Amino acid sequence: MKNPYYPIDTVVEDIITETPTIKTFVLKPVRPVKFRAGQFMQLTVPGLGEAPFTPSSDPNITERMEISILKTGKVTNALHELGPGAKVGLRGPFGKGYPLEKLVGKDVLVVGGGVGLAPMRALLYALFDDPSKYRKIVIRFGAREPAELSFRRQYDEWRALAGNISLKTTIDVPHPDWSGHVGLVTTLLEPDKLEGIDIVDSYALSCGPEIMLKFVTLKLLEIGYKPPQIYLSMNRKMSCGMGKCGRCNVGHYYLCVDGPDMCYDKIKHVPNVFG
Amino acid sequence: MQFIDSTNFERLLKKLSGEGELFVPVTEKDTGKLHIERVEAFPLPEGMSVEGYRTVETLKGFAQLLRSTVAEYPSEELDEFEADENTLSYIVVGARACDVAAMELVDRVQIEGEFEDPFYRIRREKMFTIAADCTDCGESCFCTLLGRKPWPEKGFDLAISKVDAGYLIEAGSERGEKVISENGDLFIAPRDGQEKSRDEARAKVVAKLEKNNRDFPDATKMTEPLRKALADGLWDKESAKCVECGACTNICPTCYCFLLFDTVEGEKYRRVMSWDSCQVTGYARMAGMGNPRPRLSDRVKHRFYHKYDYLPLSHGEIFCTGCGRCIDACSAGIDMRAVFRNVMSKVAK
Ligand SMILES: Cc1cc2nc3c(=O)[nH]c(=O)nc-3n(C[C@H](O)[C@H](O)[C@H](O)COP(=O)(O)OP(=O)(O)OC[C@H]3O[C@@H](n4cnc5c(N)ncnc54)[C@H](O)[C@@H]3O)c2cc1C
Ligand code: SF4
Numbered sequence A: 001m002k003n004p005y006y007p008i009d010t011v012v013e014d015i016i017t018e019t020p021t022i023k024t025f026v027l028k029p030v031r032p033v034k035f036r037a038g039q040f041m042q043l044t045v046p047g048l049g050e051a052p053f054t055p056s057s058d059p060n061i062t063e064r065m066e067i068s069i070l071k072t073g074k075v076t077n078a079l080h081e082l083g084p085g086a087k088v089g090l091r092g093p094f095g096k097g098y099p100l101e102k103l104v105g106k107d108v109l110v111v112g113g114g115v116g117l118a119p120m121r122a123l124l125y126a127l128f129d130d131p132s133k134y135r136k137i138v139i140r141f142g143a144r145e146p147a148e149l150s151f152r153r154q155y156d157e158w159r160a161l162a163g164n165i166s167l168k169t170t171i172d173v174p175h176p177d178w179s180g181h182v183g184l185v186t187t188l189l190e191p192d193k194l195e196g197i198d199i200v201d202s203y204a205l206s207c208g209p210e211i212m213l214k215f216v217t218l219k220l221l222e223i224g225y226k227p228p229q230i231y232l233s234m235n236r237k238m239s240c241g242m243g244k245c246g247r248c249n250v251g252h253y254y255l256c257v258d259g260p261d262m263c264y265d266k267i268k269h270v271p272n273v274f275g
Numbered sequence B: 001m002q003f004i005d006s007t008n009f010e011r012l013l014k015k016l017s018g019e020g021e022l023f024v025p026v027t028e029k030d031t032g033k034l035h036i037e038r039v040e041a042f043p044l045p046e047g048m049s050v051e052g053y054r055t056v057e058t059l060k061g062f063a064q065l066l067r068s069t070v071a072e073y074p075s076e077e078l079d080e081f082e083a084d085e086n087t088l089s090y091i092v093v094g095a096r097a098c099d100v101a102a103m104e105l106v107d108r109v110q111i112e113g114e115f116e117d118p119f120y121r122i123r124r125e126k127m128f129t130i131a132a133d134c135t136d137c138g139e140s141c142f143c144t145l146l147g148r149k150p151w152p153e154k155g156f157d158l159a160i161s162k163v164d165a166g167y168l169i170e171a172g173s174e175r176g177e178k179v180i181s182e183n184g185d186l187f188i189a190p191r192d193g194q195e196k197s198r199d200e201a202r203a204k205v206v207a208k209l210e211k212n213n214r215d216f217p218d219a220t221k222m223t224e225p226l227r228k229a230l231a232d233g234l235w236d237k238e239s240a241k242c243v244e245c246g247a248c249t250n251i252c253p254t255c256y257c258f259l260l261f262d263t264v265e266g267e268k269y270r271r272v273m274s275w276d277s278c279q280v281t282g283y284a285r286m287a288g289m290g291n292p293r294p295r296l297s298d299r300v301k302h303r304f305y306h307k308y309d310y311l312p313l314s315h316g317e318i319f320c321t322g323c324g325r326c327i328d329a330c331s332a333g334i335d336m337r338a339v340f341r342n343v344m345s346k347v348a349k
């Protein structure tokens, strides 16, 4: 019989420092794990417990998985203390993942902030599999300061992949090392900064801190997106990952089963939807 | 349908007890309330009774233990394991309609869907349920407000109804039918009039339930009024006296929430599943990112909305069978029926 609570034995092969508070862990589970972009895993620190994370790596690669983790509490602090060779555990994948089928033939707007860039990278890898399937891929990333923009080393490579890809970044407040755009990520969502996206025939997907999700949503609505065109990576405390422990509800949805990426149209009526 | 007299019923239980652990309702002397007790030896304990109404304890603890180990890691078998075929079953006598129905609801969460909890399923399959009619009801019972009956109609292996000096007995599963056919000498055909006297007894209990609950609204029609009252100030008032003890959720036969935590056991690690309650602050709190239900009234309210609005949408039915245990257990005196009445008077305005 299958035990869905057992964390599959996994070795930390490598650790990449992304920002002062985010590290990417390259994990090798004893058997390959197949996941769709946006699905999440429960990562175990043996004896201490688990926390949910969405892989940031290419969903086509199943032998290894990368997870980019912000240091913020009990489990994540312990993860940041680990070195290569450490043993951890994985359960999953859980959740639905991004609605990739819906994006085919559309203009796709990807908006990420802070550690929210991690799940977005898996989405980008999935889109970059064949960029020609989408009309435009417009990416807008924000962070508080330059050092907090994860995956910067890859941005130019991504921009060069295809003619229909645009990636712009911003930081919240001016910084000596930064000559680019300054302002919240919403300031990159003005209609004249979106490469002529056809909003009516577009989907917007966003992941980041709840406060950012809230303002991104308001901005998207302001520039003409309708709630069914907006997908948000929602965040709730989780334990089982399987719709059984009752914890992660947003209205009548369990994020671990119906999300974590939720169509805004489905959850807009929920009080405190952005926490 | 068959009839079994009390002596033969005890013989039947004795026989069944050879196949598993036997649990029966026993009356507590001081309070007159029924508690589930394990039968260690025969004769059956003095005070055992399948009359009256539900026990204080629910059945959920048989399938979802208060605390249980769900994984020991690392392990060579990884996430595969062999179910132990030899574990004994539980024979649970005297389960009421509201409780067998509640188990079927929890099954939808723990067994159905993409993932199943194998431990829950195994324990559930090992449960042999002998359900019983209520011959009375408690002050807090309100199954009829949920359109339910105080006698079980499905979800049991055998069901008994007290008549004369014994019980009318019916099978509700293949296992139940087998028990009846293998023990044919213990049963006789019902006598004329026994079925009628069962129906009369049932009607009496229904009449009492209806009388007790006549001042409260139809609970099956609460979903819409609750939606309208979502942002109403009444929840602050209703929750003012709640002390966040979680008694209402622990005692509820349909509350299934749990938490996983890990411990160190020498060279190995253990993952433990434990009941949890949405009524306590830490339940949904996140690191630095706040809590979707920070206020006490948000949490008190959540119990009502989860059972009467969210679960009907996600799992097809109201997750409350009207057993009334949460009313008995609440030290703040929160009575679900009265809350519904207040909701109705608010939204009617
Ligand atoms: C679907 C999903 C995907 C996520 N993906 C990522 C990711 O790719 N990278 C990343 O850095 N973070 C991600 N997070 C957030 C991450 O799970 C939390 O930061 C982490 O659980 C914090 O655990 P902790 O023990 O370090 O914190 P503590 O505060 O010590 O944890 C206390 C408890 O709260 C829970 N908890 C705390 N914060 C959160 C939170 N934000 N979300 C859910 N549970 C929380 C923990 O599970 C723990 O049980 C994701 C969260 C969810 C729900
Ligand atoms: S709620 Fe109904 S079925 Fe349950 S114990 Fe009371 S009378 Fe019996």
Ligand code: SF4
Residues within 6 Å of the ligand: B102, B248, B251, B252, B253, B254, B255, B307, B319, B320, B321, B322, B323, B324, B325, B326, B327, B336
């Ligand atoms: S909510 Fe109360 S009345 Fe309803 S099933 Fe649970 S304990 Fe019984």
Ligand code: FES
Residues within 6 Å of the ligand: A237, A238, A239, A240, A241, A242, A243, A244, A245, A246, A247, A248, A249, A254, A255, A256, A257
């Ligand atoms: S994490 Fe348990 S129900 Fe979603």
